[in-house]
Amino acid sequence: MSPKALDYESLNENVKKVQYAVRGELYLRASELQKEGKKIIFTNVGNPHALGQKPLTFPRQVVALCQAPFLLDDPNVGLLFPADAIARAKHYLSLTSGGLGAYSDSRGLPGVRKEVADFIGRRDGYPSDPELIFLTDGASKGVMQILNAIIRGEGDGVLVPVPQYPLYSAAIALFGGSLVPYYLEETANWGLDVADLRQSVAQARRKGITVRAMVIINPGNPTGQCLSAANLREILQFCYQENLVLLGDEVYQQNIYQDERPFISVKKVLMDMGGPMSKEVQLVSFHSVSKGYWGECGQRGGYFEMTNIPPRTVDEIYKIASISLSPNVPAMIFLGLMVNPPKPGDISYDQFVRESKEILESLRRRARIMTDGFNSCRNVVCNFTEGAMYSFPQIRLPPRAIEAAKKAGKVPDVFYCLKLLEATGISTVPGSGFGQKEGVFHLRTTILPAEEDMPAIMASFKKFNDEFMEQYEDHRGYSRM
């Protein structure tokens, strides 16, 4: 018998430690059930097009033309494509050196990076340097590249919000670092308390961990909260004092469903603060074409912008990017179009605005429908989805349910979510996949199912939940909170 080349024993330990619940146990079970013929509603991942959201027309027209430039030479192309899409395709092709099929600069097409910089400048009111903007195959790749540069070993800690999007915990595990949690306060609308941050850092340092960086997700995932300018100032001040690199995950910046706290980029707040801070706090900001009203997840398009990272460090990050040669070029065109959409007067403007508004207004309504639907269940408390794409209700589980879960060898929220899946076909992600306080249980669902399906989905959930409570409740009391 040949010696086994790679078995579980000899696998890199860091890989073993990685967890990514978004496509973990619940998703795998849901896929199994789907194969058996059960109708599944996948609300496990922020994947709008998979739930019926249509792609915006204009970008698809532009990319199709870039994909098949011979169309541009055809006299009949105007029968299929509007003139502004044709012009834009020619524009983006001119930014490439050989069309979509050539590797670009490892940081992405310079012309698109310039468009991104211009967008950031307009958005924030401060100039942005295209040389410090790197395009990546999705924002996740960018996050991985930056964390890989920061983490030297398990002695390096990264502050991550709890609950968090588990890309961060997975990446930290993969690179052998230490996750330093800071807890968002559910009763204060998932607010962030700097005192709690200090405590987390002090605790980590007592364990001998060097805290290197802090992650904020704004708007939050899974929590949806939108940070105020005051909050962002506190965070920046904290990072300045503690010498932390701030990672600002802002991929949901276009998904805002309330008017009290519009999106404000952490870069803008930093620049507004001025003084030595604005020149010294190290910040990396991430954005993507996957979310917003674009929802172009499958393109894998994203970017990060570096602020106050020393030039030679930027060079090293560039070097790592160059090993993978270049990000995919079609996604760069989506990015360019996202930061430079049709303008008033353009042929496609009205259609573009109509399509975008429809999506955003519907998301806002769905955020409300879901929150209210969850809150109508007596054992469920759900903060309003201020932004992003998720609802993260707290499910209070009776002691007997928790016992039953233990007996089944499952974490209580996994137990609940599996039962929910089997009863209704709704595939969610248990809160334990994101982190939560001890003894408190949640699930994450997206607000993405079609608006017309929402009432039925919420009714289906309520029916399951009420039956579950019937089964396990004995009026002894609930899980804490």
Added chain:
Amino acid sequence: MRRFVADKAKSLFHLSRSFQRRPEPLNPLQSLLLTRFLSSTSIVDCPSPSPSSSTMDPPTPLTLHTINPKVLKCEYAVRGEVVTIAQRLQQELKDNPGSHPFDEILYCNIGNPQSLGQQPITFFREVLALCDHPSLLDKSETSGLFSADSIDRAWTILDQIPGRATGAYSHSQGIKGLRDAIAAGIEARDGFPSDPNDIFLTDGASPGVHMMMQLLIRSESDGILCPIPQYPLYSASIALHGGTLVPYYLDEATGWGLEISDLKKQLAAAKSKGLSVRALVVINPGNPTGQVLSEENQRQIVEFCKKEGLVLLADEVYQENVYVPDKQFHSFKKVVRSMGYGDEDIALVSFQSVSKGYYGECGKRGGYMEVTGFSADIKEQIYKVASVNLCSNISGQILASLVMNPPKVGDESYESYRGERDGILSSLARRAKTLEDALNSLEGVTCNKAEGAMYLFPRIRLPEKAIKAAEAANTAPDAFYCKRLLNATGVVVVPGSGFGQVPGTWHFRCTILPQEDKIPAVVSRLTEFHRGFMDEFRD
């Protein structure tokens, strides 16, 4: 004594001024001095230090001093120093035409065919455009602009995608229907079945390589056997993951042959140093060396891996680039199966990409790895790591399925597809020969034939004077040559040291990709430069 006190005071002053922002981590002594200094003096305009920051804990913003050292360690010459200089020269030419003795920069450093004028395969682009914008399929005008079989193929592909949503994240291994198509393509190529569940679609082949290195490398005690010369993705990835590269030398004298005896020798040497050798990387056809392995050679490699318990990592991205009639590409999967070996016998990962071949779609980032011979729990782990990134780009996935299932005889697009394909491949073969001959005609230069892939890797014998001049310029001799070549001709090549070479030998890698009409200029510029260089440095 006074000098010491003055120096100490100076350093304390420097520290106090830099307290507000310490750009470099303090060593413990500096930290101690600073704390003492602070306790006896008040500092204006200093933010009140939180208890945590006045401890021995060094400040750690992200700088070269605190960056992950593995990042510092890795190198990737294909886009390294010579290329940076080339980009500067290109800008200079743009800003100031005539400022250099050449009109344009010719990037022969990187296998990027479409950046040098190679055209994409029309049928592939038709299908991709239709999949990018499926509403085209509902319009009657579309049949006037697209071939009928591209429309059919687009329909087939879209029907395999839930909701026809090409903008949705797919299954983390890639869309099932596309994997089915790729598996069918692999079976048609090899004559042995392929399981779609063994296929992981990735953003190019490179991420797949990184994934495998991540799984295999636990510490620097884990070694990976790599050919020298090699494509530096491997050395970079090994460094990035903290492992150790174990070199095995391809033999230039025998057309870059791979000797099993050398493999065995290197393995033994590595083991005696306490390394645990986990895998063997084979690039076939080779990069930068271009050799196509004989089946016999491949069988020996398979036996070696099976006997030694090594994972065989087969980089086969150039499988469609074979230019010599006496050699043929055989996939390692085919060789393994034809030897009667199954999943219990040998662990094999085969990498393919849409970037090379005759399709050259580098910018799309499409590729896959076929993972065979691993236990279910390992496959689960590979899936898990893939899932963190959710999925590879859909357009690239579609393209990978097209590359493995191009138009067949009888399809409407077959003739034009065949014409485009054969045109590109025969042109590549001609360019390979022309450049090979030209290089062999240069004084002190020998160049093995490019049997496959996209590169020539000539050996240059540098005169002693040149080597001394390089040393004086603090540059490796081959880099010195390449920089001189660039500055004189605008031709960008990569020094051999970027790929590894037998110590004391010098090479450079040049692609065969400039369009055929540019080749004479490349040849004449290179020849003229080399003559001048040898005139200057000849012993």
